[in-house]
Ligand SMILES: Nc1ncnc2c1ncn2[C@@H]1O[C@H](COP(=O)(O)OP(=O)(O)OP(=O)(O)O)[C@@H](O)[C@H]1O
């Protein structure tokens with residue numbers, strides 16, 4: 001039952017035994033995660049649990065010490081970053097990291113060259129998802145609001161046509177109304193069949209949209225389950241749902 005919730009139409013991303021370090025500091029220690037095709041899978045966890053390191057390792061930005069990362073059956077953990085992006089992984093990083101001096105449109109176009117083939121429809125698709133970005137297409141990205149920068153960061157990742165979209169705390173630092181706007185777009189993408197791995201400290205919002213969730217502590221997964229199972233789990237309730 002649980003496994004069917006993860007798998008959807010089939011296994012798209014499979015991470016096993018992942019270990020990642022910063023010098024002598026082991027940030028991720030033997031982590032296993034699966035994302036099925038078309039599924040939205042959440043990873044919950046407190047500050048410093050290793051969530052960002054996990055996403056950065058999957059995205060090819062941080063070289064793991066050991067472990068396997070398979071995308072649609074292909075081992076990608078040893079590929080250089082540009083190949084990982086071409087294979088179909090795109091990270092929306094913590095803190096958004098838009099290119100401040102470039103316009104909204106230039107940020108999007110720049111990203112499309114890294115992806116699986118540029119196409120003029122892609123920008124229009126991003127603008128359809130985020131009409132605010134269309135209104136601000138010529139504006140300098142650094143002058144956008146935090147919410148608009150988050151939309152641009154997601155749009156930029158979509159320009160590479162990812163098979164799995166990796167989202168690192170998209171709610172961080174945003175006002176509740178803006179969080180709702182951003183998550184409406186994430187849900188729209190999910191409904192359209194996009195596979196998503198979502199990292200969030202905000203368990204309530206993550207559990208309201210995902211198909212299945214993992215709980216991470218000190219670099220490893222300590223529990224996982226369906227939304228109902230995770231809501232009922234004392235570990236998640238105590239730590240994240242204010243119960
Ligand atoms: N560049 C770095 N150099 C050294 N240690 C780091 C570095 N980045 C992260 N760490 C350490 O690795 C561990 C995991 O950090 P990580 O950023 O992956 O956690 P996180 O779950 O994303 O936390 P947060 O919720 O605060 O974003 C932490 O102990 C952190 O201090």
Ligand SMILES: [Mg+2]
Nearest residue numbers: 051052053094
């Ligand atoms: Mg983080």
